[in-house]
Amino acid sequence: MLHILYRNLSVQVTAILCGLCSILLLAACDTLATSPNNGAFQATLPPTLASAPVYTATPTPTASLTPTITPSPTLTPTLTLTPTATLTLTLTPTPTLTPSPTFTPSPVPTQPLFTLTPISQIGMPPAVTPLAAVLAPTAGWSCEDFPCEGDVDGFMQRIQVPAGYALERAGKFPGQPMQITVGPDGRLYATVLEGGTRNGAVYALNADGSAQRYSGDLISPVGLAFQPGTDVLYVTARTMLTQGGALYRIPSGGGLPEPILTDLPCCLSIIDNQPNGLTFGPDGYLYMAIGALTDHAESPRPKNQPFADILPNEAAVLRIQPHTGAVEVFASGLRNPYDLAFDAFGVLYATDNGIIAGPGDRVLALSKGAFYGWPYWRERGCETCPPTKASVTIAPDLLALPDLTLPRGLVAYTGTQFPADAANNLFVALWNGTPDGQRVVRINPRDPLLGQEGYTPQPFVTGLIRPVDVALSPDGALLVADFIYGYVWRVRYTG
Numbered sequence: 001m002l003h004i005l006y007r008n009l010s011v012q013v014t015a016i017l018c019g020l021c022s023i024l025l026l027a028a029c030d031t032l033a034t035s036p037n038n039g040a041f042q043a044t045l046p047p048t049l050a051s052a053p054v055y056t057a058t059p060t061p062t063a064s065l066t067p068t069i070t071p072s073p074t075l076t077p078t079l080t081l082t083p084t085a086t087l088t089l090t091l092t093p094t095p096t097l098t099p100s101p102t103f104t105p106s107p108v109p110t111q112p113l114f115t116l117t118p119i120s121q122i123g124m125p126p127a128v129t130p131l132a133a134v135l136a137p138t139a140g141w142s143c144e145d146f147p148c149e150g151d152v153d154g155f156m157q158r159i160q161v162p163a164g165y166a167l168e169r170a171g172k173f174p175g176q177p178m179q180i181t182v183g184p185d186g187r188l189y190a191t192v193l194e195g196g197t198r199n200g201a202v203y204a205l206n207a208d209g210s211a212q213r214y215s216g217d218l219i220s221p222v223g224l225a226f227q228p229g230t231d232v233l234y235v236t237a238r239t240m241l242t243q244g245g246a247l248y249r250i251p252s253g254g255g256l257p258e259p260i261l262t263d264l265p266c267c268l269s270i271i272d273n274q275p276n277g278l279t280f281g282p283d284g285y286l287y288m289a290i291g292a293l294t295d296h297a298e299s300p301r302p303k304n305q306p307f308a309d310i311l312p313n314e315a316a317v318l319r320i321q322p323h324t325g326a327v328e329v330f331a332s333g334l335r336n337p338y339d340l341a342f343d344a345f346g347v348l349y350a351t352d353n354g355i356i357a358g359p360g361d362r363v364l365a366l367s368k369g370a371f372y373g374w375p376y377w378r379e380r381g382c383e384t385c386p387p388t389k390a391s392v393t394i395a396p397d398l399l400a401l402p403d404l405t406l407p408r409g410l411v412a413y414t415g416t417q418f419p420a421d422a423a424n425n426l427f428v429a430l431w432n433g434t435p436d437g438q439r440v441v442r443i444n445p446r447d448p449l450l451g452q453e454g455y456t457p458q459p460f461v462t463g464l465i466r467p468v469d470v471a472l473s474p475d476g477a478l479l480v481a482d483f484i485y486g487y488v489w490r491v492r493y494t495g
Helices: 002-033 152-158
Strands: 060-078 088-106 165-172 176-182 188-193 199-205 211-213 224-226 233-238 245-250 258-264 275-280 286-290 316-320 327-332 337-342 348-352 362-366 407-412 426-430 439-443 458-461 467-472 478-482 487-493
Touching: 152 165, 176 224, 176 467, 176 478, 188 224, 188 233, 233 275, 245 275, 286 337, 316 337, 327 362, 348 407, 362 407, 426 467, 439 467, 458 478, 458 487
Parallel strands: 224 275, 275 337, 337 407, 407 467
Antiparallel strands: 060 088, 165 487, 176 188, 188 199, 199 211, 224 233, 233 245, 245 258, 275 286, 286 316, 316 327, 337 348, 348 362, 407 426, 426 439, 439 458, 467 478, 478 487
């Protein structure tokens, strides 16, 4: 009798367990059917630079609910025999669904460009007849031809400016400045070569004339420009000493340079022809000057190829979208454009250095898509240059300069301190130690005599050693950087 009782009880328990297993099996199947794909996209975090422009649409995390399995207790019957043969229920864990967050990508919108409004020059003093600075004596100074490095009084006596203007010492950089610009904080910034090498950094000049390092190390830094509306600084340099032209970004507040473009054309030599001057245009785009990889397209294999090929983006001025890094050629045919500047009318000007033998120093007013002649310079006296192609149209120079003057920095006067006749005049630094060099000259780009035989640009600051760049201070004074000792001089109008 007891045997029959146990057999009936076993049949009942088995039926109960089978029913429960079926229920659990269906729940597990439902769980698998609703589980996420194991290959779900893993988002990458965006840049954390609050003031830096966004260059690509970078995924950012957005939380969504995806079920995952976590254990929780539920009732499952198990059989326990007692003398009265009854069922006792015990608890065992069974998986249930609990939502947890996962990340899916969403694009970061591209920031709009900050465009510039036309510059107003209302309030300038009345126009006066522009006067030239006299030439300084070339001997009799504390270090023979020039004052010694610490002889500030000697420099103040040697450097000459026109009547109605005054000269002041603005400060000194600890090295050789290459180019200068005024930052959004009103301080003067410069790319500076350190210790007599081609290595350097960006420095800032404080109000008291002292300088402090602003960036990390750079190889052969030259051009620099702040993006309007931000304190983000762009700098041209090299990735290596003899190759690799690059554009870097210095984050807000300074720090390590961040590479933006590292495949730009470079370099003719250790000291020449690389990515050079930078400026932002009224359209919000960044403009960059880049030198040629040869002097006059001389061939690396003259037996097999008469002249070198000109690479894309070489010997040109580039237009760069700063948020995406997209590059296009704005103008071409420039051998070694060193600096760029826009005037109040939106005209872009450039200085260009001629070939090693001398011909080709000039100032250009650039037009989009125009070609400015290099390397087809046989008409300039270069017998080993390539002959001009019949299909090429060469745009004219704004002003051809004396050979070997080596024009470096330039700025268009858009301030209000100087007399009205100085509006949109160009101030150009002529770097080399030639009879027409070592000075800053003034050029009226709309002078009807410009380019005619006998025209010479007006000396504005003379007695300098190696003037390398010019810029405008916030009050409208002209700032001049001298390469040799790192001095910066300020020229202001006194009336």
